[in-house]
Amino acid sequence: MLKEFKEFIARGNVVDLAVGIIIGAAFTAIVNSLVTDLINPIIGLLTGGTDFSGHYVVLKGQVPDGASLKAARDSGASVFAWGSFLSAIINFLIIAWAVFLLVKAVNKLQNSVVQKKVEEAAPAGPSEQELLIEIRDELRANRA
Template sequence: MLKEFKEFIARGNVIDLAVGIIIGAAFTAIVNSLVADLINPIIGLMTGGTDFSGHYFVLKGNVPDGASLQAARDAGASVFAYGSFLSAIINFLIIAWAVFLLVKAVNRVQRSVVQKKAEEAAPTGPTSEELLLQIRDELRATRA
């Protein structure tokens, strides 16, 4: 069983997946910081200086007016945290956009590499002048 596990781990796909997960975790931290530290304050500025990620309303329980979302949760109230949901949607859209741009850039690089390889590997055939000369020579040979 240990031998099978070693073979499984040694496969390229598993290692590629592990690297992808690690990079994804680091990328998530960057995107979370981008949203929390840059985008949310700008959106808050546009909406009158409020941080919308803390917006909620109480479904059940007693919460003092103006209490933070965390205070409402700590008080045991059932809250509908629509601001946190909006933050999650913004995070998703930013991550999706960044992945789209990354895939687009990778595809562009791959196309250029493939195109260069195709140009290098393309057999250089005779030029049109060389073909015309061959036709002329064959016509002369058939007339003679």
């Protein structure tokens, strides 16, 4: 069983997955900072200074007016934290867009590398015009 486990871990896919998870975690931290530190303030500026991440509605319980979302949660009240949800949606959209751009760039790079290999591997043959001339000459020879 230990031998099978070593073979499983040694497979390239497992290592690639581990690297992907680590990079994904680091990327998530960058996106969270982008949303929290850059995008939310811009949205707040456009909406008159509103920071959506701290907005909530108290569903049940008592919360002092103007209490932060953390204070409302800590008080044991049931809160509908729509601002946090909006921030999570913004995070998702940014991550999805960045992944889309990353996959598009990788696909473009792979396609150019594959195309280059195909061009290098393809033997230099007759041109299209030379082939057509050869076909024409053979058709003429068959008629005669």
